[in-house]
Amino acid sequence: MVTVTGVQPFSIAEKAGIKAGESIVSVNKNNITDLLDYRFYCTEKKLNVLVCDQNGKQRKVKIRKDQYDDLGLEFETYLMDKQRSCRNNCIFCFIDQLPKGLRETLYFKDDDTRLSFLFGNYITLTNITEDEIDRIIKMRISPVNISVHTTNPELRVKMMKNKFAGEVLRYIDKLAAADIKINCQLVLCKGINDGEELKRSISDLAKLYPAVESIAAVPVGLTKHREGLYPLEPFDEQSAAEVIDIINEFGDAHFEKTGDRLVYPADEFFALAKREMPNEGYYGAMLQLENGVGMTALMKSEFQYAVDESDEVCCGNKKTIATGKGAYTLIKSLVDYAKRKWHNIDCEVVAIENEFFGPLITTTGLITGTDLINQLKTRENIGTLLISRCMLRREGDMFLDDVTLDELSQQLGVSVSVVDNDGAELLAHLLK
Numbered sequence: 001m002v003t004v005t006g007v008q009p010f011s012i013a014e015k016a017g018i019k020a021g022e023s024i025v026s027v028n029k030n031n032i033t034d035l036l037d038y039r040f041y042c043t044e045k046k047l048n049v050l051v052c053d054q055n056g057k058q059r060k061v062k063i064r065k066d067q068y069d070d071l072g073l074e075f076e077t078y079l080m081d082k083q084r085s086c087r088n089n090c091i092f093c094f095i096d097q098l099p100k101g102l103r104e105t106l107y108f109k110d111d112d113t114r115l116s117f118l119f120g121n122y123i124t125l126t127n128i129t130e131d132e133i134d135r136i137i138k139m140r141i142s143p144v145n146i147s148v149h150t151t152n153p154e155l156r157v158k159m160m161k162n163k164f165a166g167e168v169l170r171y172i173d174k175l176a177a178a179d180i181k182i183n184c185q186l187v188l189c190k191g192i193n194d195g196e197e198l199k200r201s202i203s204d205l206a207k208l209y210p211a212v213e214s215i216a217a218v219p220v221g222l223t224k225h226r227e228g229l230y231p232l233e234p235f236d237e238q239s240a241a242e243v244i245d246i247i248n249e250f251g252d253a254h255f256e257k258t259g260d261r262l263v264y265p266a267d268e269f270f271a272l273a274k275r276e277m278p279n280e281g282y283y284g285a286m287l288q289l290e291n292g293v294g295m296t297a298l299m300k301s302e303f304q305y306a307v308d309e310s311d312e313v314c315c316g317n318k319k320t321i322a323t324g325k326g327a328y329t330l331i332k333s334l335v336d337y338a339k340r341k342w343h344n345i346d347c348e349v350v351a352i353e354n355e356f357f358g359p360l361i362t363t364t365g366l367i368t369g370t371d372l373i374n375q376l377k378t379r380e381n382i383g384t385l386l387i388s389r390c391m392l393r394r395e396g397d398m399f400l401d402d403v404t405l406d407e408l409s410q411q412l413g414v415s416v417s418v419v420d421n422d423g424a425e426l427l428a429h430l431l432k
Contacts, residue, residue: 001025001052002032002080004073011072016061018051018073025050025058034080036114040139043067079114086111087127089161090149091230092189097223099356103402120290122147122185124160125168133171136180143181143213143287146172150186150193151204159193176211183287184215190233194243202250202263209254215263216288217247219272221366224358234360240272260284267296268363271326292363295421296330302423303334307341314342314431318383322372324364325351334423338430345430346383350376356401365390369403373411382414386429389418 001023007014018024024032027041028048041047047063063071077083086109090096095109115121122145136144150156153166175182184205188194193201198217205212219235226232235243244265251261261284270277280286280301283294323331328351339345352375354361356368365388376382385408391399396418398404409416419429 002034002038002075005076006074008072008074012063012065012069013071013073016049016063016071018049018061018071020074021054023052024073025052034114035078036135036139036141038080042071079112083108083110083115084112084127085109086124087162088124088165091159091161091192092187092220092232094221094223096229097221097225097357099223099225102400106400120145124162124165125171126160126162126164128168128171133174136175137178141180143183144175145183146185148172148184148186148201148205148215150197151201152193152197155193155197159189172205172208172212176208179211182208182212184212185288185291186215186217187220188217188235188243189220190235190239192232194239195246198243198246199250202247206250206254206262209258209260209262212262214285214287216266216291216293217243217263217269218266218291218293219243219268221363222358222360224360235269235272237273240269241275243269244273244275264288264293266292267294268292268326270296271329271362277330296327299421299423299426300330300334303427304337304423306424306427307338310341310427310431312428312431314344316344316346317432318381319347319386319430320376320379320382320384321347321349321386322352322367322376323349323388324362324367325353326362327364334426335430338427342431347430350379364388366400367391368401369399369408370401372399372408373403376412382412384429384432385409385412385414385416386419386426387416389420392418 003023004018004020006020007018026032028044030037030041032038032041045065045067049061049063050058051061052058095107098106110121111123111127112121124147149159151169153169156165156169157163172182186193186198186201188198202215205215219240220232222232222234247263247265251263254260254262261282264283267277277296280297283297286294286298289295289298321331321335328349332349335345335347335349352367352371353359354366355371357366389396405416417429419426
């Protein structure tokens with residue numbers, strides 16, 4: 001059961017007499033343990049709610065409503081219980097590579113099935129029971145995003161340092177058999193789960209198609225804070241090219257059979273291999289954008305379409321775009337594309353070196369406020385500084401190192417505009 005902390009005025013729950021401090025035991029005889037239970041069972045039009053007061057006395061409350069009407073109940077946490085933490089000790093864990101002194105929430109390793117459904121987070125399956133797998137199937141929670149890394153049970157145990165990591169791979173088969181859609185992630189570590197092991201993982205997961213609807217291969221992120229951790233090597237031009245070749249060989253064959261490539265390298269692999277990024281059509285339904293798969297192609301397509309279709313006038317005000325080294329070439333090419341139509345665009349693109357995490361980290365989303373300040377403070381004419389929203393936490397106000405947007409603006413003495421990862425919005429900011 002879950003405890004009610006508040007009841008919204010004039011809500012369905014208030015009219016039904018439910019009060020703060022009481023607990024919801026069950027709805028239509030289904031036990032309520034968290035947000036998923038609550039949302040799933042409260043979609044019925046007729047509800048028989050079993051309520052328990054603080055003294056343990058139970059009573060039944062009958063409610064009639066439209067199917068998706070909210071009851072108006074508030075709970076202590078969004079999930080209605082504690083967020084589940086990771087039980088693994090992965091050799092490639094990024095959180096283990098964070099420096100000391102950051103805000104406490106950044107060190108929390110989540111591995112929560114509910115967040116996979118609600119926000120697209122990836123789970124390893126080592127923190128879930130058979131009953132919870134059955135609940136996913138019963139509720140038709142789909143898609144489920146799974147960090148697979150390898151389908152070799154022994155290797156998965158080694159990589160995740162969890163003795164159950166290989167055994168729980170059977171959950172993927174069970175979900176697929178129930179036609180629960182699955183997106184898979186393979187964080188590749190050079191010399192460990194690439195090469196022949198990558199071929200095995202792709203082949204094994206492809207057997208579960210179309211339930212497995214996408215597979216993303218992402219290079220391990222290595223910061224400079226790896227003292228005492230498992231020795232890992234970064235991908236170089238040759239090894240990144242080998243990953244792309246393995247994936248493309250399989251993807252081409254799968255596309256011939258199904259019209260779906262199924263497996264995709266992260267954009268970073270193309271940059272490391274110094275190969276041209278594929279166009280938008282390569283990525284199909286683009287199911288793994290949050291994993292950095294197809295983001296470059298989509299951004300380029302959106303931006304060029306917006307430029308070609310726009311009849312806006314450019315104001316010619318000075319702009320500076322600060323971006324990660326990995327995205328610099330793309331952003332610079334987009335600005336140059338726009339300048340062919342608006343000759344008065346005044347914009348400089350600056351690649352920010354990641355001194356906070358180290359030079360191997362080139363993604364824009366891991367740029368800190370401190371690095372922005374240190375590398376831009378000597379520039380005399382920044383104009384309006386444009387930064388990507390992915391640099392900020394979900395609330396949109398603070399960088400990873402706790403520097404706020406206001407502090408960045410004050411330190412540099414400039415106006416700062418936050419731009420979503422959308423080509424049309426980027427163009428709109430350039431023309432202001």
